Amino acid sequence: MRVAKEDVDVKMEIPGAVIRQRTDFGDATGLGKFSAEYFSLATGVDTTPLFQGLEGNLCQCPHWGFVLRGRLTTTDADGVQETVNANDLFHWPPGHNVKVDSDAEIVMFSPQHEHSHVIKHVIEKVKN
DSSP states (O other), X not given: OEEEGGGSEEEEEETTEEEEEOOOOOOOTTOOOEEEEEEEEOTTOBOTTTTBTBGGGSXXXXXXXXXXXXXXXXXXXXXXXXXXXXXXXXXXXXXXXXXXXXXXXXXXXXXXXXXXXXXXXXXXXXXX
């Protein structure tokens, strides 16, 4: 799910402050501890080969985040693509790959156990 800043409802606007809120932005029930992550990614990075060997050859960890700069496109198991851009909020459900369309920096929040498994898998792929 991608949500542009302009599409997040303004709940309050006063001089010096604007508060926006998007409710129902994913469900973290039962996911345990979360990790906060900062990724810097170069144009052309594609997780497809890095996720080979994971269930469905996809990242099975959900992520919630914000694009600081750049553009990324996710592809899910059904081949559905979604592009996120600078200043977009996003929720990537389990079952995705990511391709970096232009140099990007993102902040994500992910279930710690699941994403640590994915990161460890990617580190092993890069070593080999």
